[in-house]
Amino acid sequence: MRIIVPVKYVPDIEAGYEFDQAGRLDRGGDGLLSQLDEYPLEQARRLAEQTGAEVVALTVGPDEADEAVRRALQMGADRGVHVSDEAIAGSDASATALVLAAAISHLGGADLILCGAGSADATTSLIPVQLAARLQIPALTGAASLTVQDGVVSVRRDEDAGSLTLAAALPALVSVDDKAGEPAYPSAKAVMLARKKPIDLLELADLGVDAAAVGAAAAKVTVVGIEPVPPRAGGQVLDAESDDVVAAFVELLQANALI
Amino acid sequence: MVGFAIAGLAATVIGWTALGWRVVAFARLFAAGAPEVAGSRRDQPWRRTATMAREFLLHRKLARKPLVAVAHWATMFSFLVLVTTLAQATGQLFDPHFDLPVIGRWAxxxxxxxxxxxxxxxxxxxLIAIRLRASRRSEGRRSRFFGSHQWRARYVEATILAVxxxxxxxxxxESAAAGDGDRARFGSTAWIGRLYPQDLPDAVLGLWISTLALAKILVSYAWMVVVGxxxxxxxxxxxxxxxxxxWTGRQADGSPALGALPGLVVDGRAVDLTDPEVDESVFERLGAGRVADLTWRDRLALATCTECGRCQEVCPAWATGKALSPKLLVGALRDHAFxxxxxxxxxxxxxxxxxxAPEALWACTTCGACVEACPVGVEHVDQVVELRRHQVMVAGEFPAELAGxxxxxxxxxxxxxxxxxxxLDWTKGLDFDVPVLGQxxxxxxxxxxxxxxxxxxxFDExxxxxxxxxxxxxxxxxxRFAVLGSAECCTGDPARRAGxxxxxxxxxxANVEALNAAGAxxxxxxxxxxxxxxxxxxxxxxxPFGGRYQVIHHTELLAELIDQGKLRPQNQPDGIGGLTYQDPCYLxxxxxxxxxxxRVLESLPGLELADMSACGRRGNxxxxxxxxxxxxxxxxxxNARRFAEARATGADAIATACPFCNVMLSDAAGSAGxxxxxxxxxxxxxxxxPTAP
Incomplete structure (x- = not known):
């Protein structure tokens, strides 16, 4: 069995996001593996432990993105594939799914594709379903747990009203949410061994994807504007020592139509 | 009499055989241990011998309980001297008038x-009285003997008492049996002889002597068999x-095995995990996970622990009801090992x-109080970290919070x-610029x-x-000073001590690279x-990473600057009168x-420094x-316990010299309201x- 986990290299959210004039996220700074991708990697590691499956971490991104693949290798993936091409820069979700699908086909397909529930930066959660559509395989999204038996993957999806158990014959795609098991901290051994695991570099030409079909020019969605959330105004503090603090408080509540 | 001689000789053979057999077994067990780093623990043999002799003769660690020290010293030397009486007693089985050759009749x-x-x-x-008193049931966990094998100790004590x-x-x-002219050599025991009737026939006296000699022999060799x-x-x-x-302590000079932790060692060779070419076979063998991973010195130390509980008595984890006692950890490893x-x-x-128990292993603060207190040179902190290394790097089992x-x-x-x-956020609000290296x-x-x-x-407030x-x-x-700014990173202390x-x-x-690039x-x-x-x-x-620096603590520099008159404290700080000081363990x-x-605190006007009862090198x-x-x-x-100790001094304020002590005691103060x-x-x-001009 082969499990492919598409992973994303995202900017460090704490560093604050910076955007260029076209409204695109600056991906040049310090980044890391999207935390949401750690959950599918953990599930892949556990499945591989049970079944001996091969786990491939696949990313599409700039040169720095190999850091995310390296982390995935530490977390149990057997090998990495990094698709990087100038032409891909600025791609929207649709084009990214196209490249991922082409890469998966190039690798000879997968029995199971495990995705994160979304990326930690854009969080559109579009990739899992678009990728499944391009590969023409079933997509089970938002899995809180999953099992594979006799060529069938079953997942449990927790929703507000209750839980759903869904099953699909392999090959299939499953997106795993953060209710699935917490990712294990990689042992020193895993970290050391990951240094020697291969990461294959691929370009669009290797995948047979037309450069005109991807990139900013081919994007079907345009970012028209980006507005940061305005910083919160400081709260108002009433002096508890003052005699008329209660009156002042009531007045404040009334003025804001809270009572 | 022939029966006595046969019984005595049989006991002698059995006793020495049991002891000898165990000594050989120990030697094999120790030799089968993992090797220590080549050359370590055997360097400076004369210095080591001097250290061993000093600890043995001066009982420095035991001296913290002066009565125990004197009593133990006397008991220890009596054992060394009285071994000769075993030979004497053996001779007396054959001839009640037997004396050791040459020295036997020398007054x-x-x-x-x-x-x-x-x-x-x-x-x-x-010692018996102290043990009985200290291990009263009402003492519970507070007793340093809690969890020790009390009957084993009592047996050893009873043997010594009987001997x-x-x-x-x-x-x-013997004095009664000796002639009148020969009594001078029985200075303090002749009165015992006089308790017997003066006209007791020689044969009866001889029977008494042989019987007691046999009893002594049996008691001693029974001990050897039990111990064996x-x-x-x-x-x-x-x-x-x-x-x-x-003799084989980590430090040849006998100072406690604290400060730097030993590096990773597999098969007696240092392992550099930053080396990309490091041999993969070592990854399964990092730290101590099984008995086979314990070095010969680990095993020796485990066998040496006498369960006196000085480590338990000073352990902050034990004192606050945690699962960890350094003594019980050593005991568990020992029983596990052999x-x-x-x-x-x-x-x-x-x-x-x-x-x-994992809860015990992960309760250790590596404060080193146990190592500092141990009279026989057990190196608990190193042992704990070796176990943690295996748990973290090989087994992958450790508290989830640590993963964060x-x-x-x-x-x-x-x-x-x-x-x-x-x-550099901490520099905000200063009325001068903090110079940053490289800028x-x-x-x-x-x-x-x-x-x-x-x-x-x-980062901490x-x-x-x-x-x-x-x-x-x-x-x-x-x-003239500078800071590294964003080039600085954690020294790695918390990671290292968490295994x-x-x-x-x-x-x-990374730090050595940044520091060396800066010319340190x-x-x-x-x-x-x-x-x-x-x-x-x-x-x-x-x-080992190529970084050798002269490093001083800020309190040392402040003491120097005050001595040189470059800083002149003039005011009573913040109106604080009584002050106590928390010694950081790592300082x-x-x-x-x-x-x-x-010295710095004493130079501040209006402050009265009152130390806590546990302070300095023995601080909690x-x-x-x-x-x-x-x-x-x-x-x-x-921290709550330490805060209570600080408050017990009556001080208005607590001084610290480490940000971690500061956080812990501030939190404790907050929790205590x-x-x-x-x-x-x-x-x-x-x-x-004085207020800046």
């Missing part, structure tokens, strides 16, 4: 024997094994009844997980000191206040730190600095070390300076 030898027999009698009597009584009794009988069959009986074995254990329960299973967790700290250290290079670009200062040759701010100084105060003091004293040596190595290498090293500017943990790592642990115990912070931990800062604590809090201020020494000095 001073007789007096010496009697002196040590009496000394041994008093000594063992005192010294029999030696004295025999001497009395019980390798886990440290209370007996320490009298032999303490010597090699003290007791009847010896199993090949994992040392930590697992099925064996003797496996160390590890991730933060990996991603952001500090345990708080704050971005490196915020490393305002080209190289370390332009400054006197590199101020290593540390992660706490950079209390630590930032300390950093601001210390930088202000450097500025006001006219000292993540790989992460420590990564961080240490011998002859360059000193590094000054406000954190005791940073001090320990930078000064003691970076050598005082691990690095021996107890005087500088006190705040609870943050060994990675505890990043773990959940259950039950009574170590007390408004006792907790201040770093630097903050107090700044508050004592």
């Amino acid at each position: 001073p030898w007789g007096w010496l024997t009697e002196f040590f027999a009496w000394a041994g009698l008093v000594g063992i009597g005192v 010294v009584v029999l030696v004295l009794w025999l001497r009395g009988l 069959l019980t390798p886990t009986m440290g209370v007996a074995w320490h009298r032999f094994l303490a010597f090699p254990n003290l 007791g009847a329960e010896a199993t090949p299973g994992p040392l930590v967790g697992g099925e064996s009844a003797w496996a160390v 700290a590890f991730r933060n250290l990996e991603r952001r290079r500090n345990p708080w997980g704050v971005l490196a670009k915020k490393r 305002d200062v080209e190289s370390l040759t332009e400054v006197d000191y590199l101020y290593w701010v540390g992660c706490a100084g950079a 209390r630590g930032q206040a300390t950093a601001r105060a210390f930088a202000s003091l450097l500025h006001r004293a006219g000292t 993540n040596e790989a992460l420590f190595a990564t961080l240490a290498s 090293g011998a002859g360059a500017a000193k590094i000054v730190v406000t954190c005791a943990h940073c001090l320990n790592s930078l000064a003691n642990e970076y050598g 005082a115990r691990h690095n021996g600095q107890v005087s500088a912070p006190r 931990c705040c609870g943050a070390g060994g990675g505890q800062m990043w773990m959940e604590e259950s039950g009574e809090r170590v 007390a408004d006792t201020p907790v201040r770093d020494v630097a903050e107090l000095v700044l508050a004592a300076l």
Whole structure:
């Protein structure tokens, strides 16, 4: 069995996001593996432990993105594939799914594709379903747990009203949410061994994807504007020592139509 | 009489065989242990011999309980001297008038024997009384003997008591049997002989002597058989094994095995985890996970532990009801290694009844009080870290909270997980610019000191206040200094002490690279730190990574600046009168600095410094070390206990010299609903300076 986990290299959210004039996220700074991708990697590691499956971490991104693949290798993936091409820069979700699908086909397909529930930066959660559509395989999204038996993957999806158990014959795609098991901290051994695991570099030409079909020019969605959330105004503090603090408080509540 | 001789000789053969067999078995067990680093623990043989002799003759560690020290010293020497009486008694089985050749009839030898027999009698009597008193049921966990094998100890004590009584009794009988002209050599036992009727026939007296001699022989050899069959009986074995254990201590000079932790070793060779070519076969063998991983010295130390409980008595984890007692941890490892329960299973967790409980392993603060207290040279902290290394790097089993700290250290290079670009946030609000290396200062040759701010100084609110105060003091004293800014990262101390040596190595290498690039090293500017943990790592642990620096603690520099008159404290700081001082474990115990912070505090006007009962090298931990800062604590809090001890001094405020002590004691004050201020020494000095012009 082969499990492919598409992973994303995202900017460090704490560093604050910076955007260029076209409204695109600056991906040049310090980044890391999207935390949401750690959950599918953990599930892949556990499945591989049970079944001996091969786990491939696949990313599409700039040169720095190999850091995310390296982390995935530490977390149990057997090998990495990094698709990087100038032409891909600025791609929207649709084009990214196209490249991922082409890469998966190039690798000879997968029995199971495990995705994160979304990326930690854009969080559109579009990739899992678009990728499944391009590969023409079933997509089970938002899995809180999953099992594979006799060529069938079953997942449990927790929703507000209750839980759903869904099953699909392999090959299939499953997106795993953060209710699935917490990712294990990689042992020193895993970290050391990951240094020697291969990461294959691929370009669009290797995948047979037309450069005109991807990139900013081919994007079907345009970012028209980006507005940061305005910083919160400081709260108002009433002096508890003052005699008329209660009156002042009531007045404040009334003025804001809270009572 | 023939029967006596046969019984005595049979006991002799059986006793020595049992003891000899066990000595050989021990030698094999130790030899089968994993090797120590080549050349270690055997270097400087003369110095080691001197150390061993000093500890043996002076009982320095035992002297903290003076009565125990004197009693133990007397008992120990009586054993050495009275071994000869075993030969004497053997002779008496054949001939009641037997005396040792050459010295046997020499009066001073007789007096010496009697002196040590009496000394041994008093000594063992005192030790028995102390043990009984200290292990009263009402003492519970507070007793240092809680969890010790009491009956084994009582058996050893009873043997010694019986032997010294029999030696004295025999001497009395011998004096009765000796002619009148020969009584001088029985200075203090002749009265015992006079208790017998003067007209007792010689044959009856002889029978008395032979009977008691046989009793003495049986008592002694029974002990050898019991001890020979019980390798886990440290209370007996320490009298032999303490010597090699003290001789092979980590430090040839006998100083406690604290400060730097030993590096990773597999098969006696240092393992460099930052080396990409490192042999993959070592990955399964990092740290100590099974008995096979215990080195010969680990095994020797385990067998030597006498269960006296001095470590347990000073352990902050034990005192607050945690599962950890250094004594019980050593006992569990020992029983696991070569007791009847010896199993090949994992040392930590697992099925064996003797496996160390994970809760115990992860409760250690690595404060080192146990190591400092141990009279026989057991190196508990090193042992704990070896176990943790295996748990973290091989087994992957450790408290979940630690994984968060590890991730933060990996991603952001500090345990708080704050971005490196915020490393200079602490400088906001200062009325002068803090020079940053590489921006305002080209190289370390332009400054006197590199101020290593540390992660706490950079990111923790209390630590930032300390950093601001210390930088202000450097500025006001006219000292030329610089900071590394965003190039600084965690020294790796929390990772290392939590067993993540790989992460420590990564961080240490990064720091050494940054420091060496800045020109740090011998002859360059000193590094000054406000954190005791940073001090320990930078000064003691970076050598193997190519970083050898002169590192001083900020209290040392402040003492110097005050002595030189560059800082002149004039005011009573913050109106504080009575003050107590928390010795950071990694400053005082691990690095021996107890005087500088006190000198600084004593130079501040209006302050009355009152030490806590446990202070200096023997101070109690705040609870943050060994990675505890990043773990959940259950039950009574170590910091709350320490805070209560601080309050008991009647002080209005607590001074600290480490940001972790500061955080822990501030939190404890908050939880206790007390408004006792907790201040770093630097903050107090700044508050004592005249208002800036």
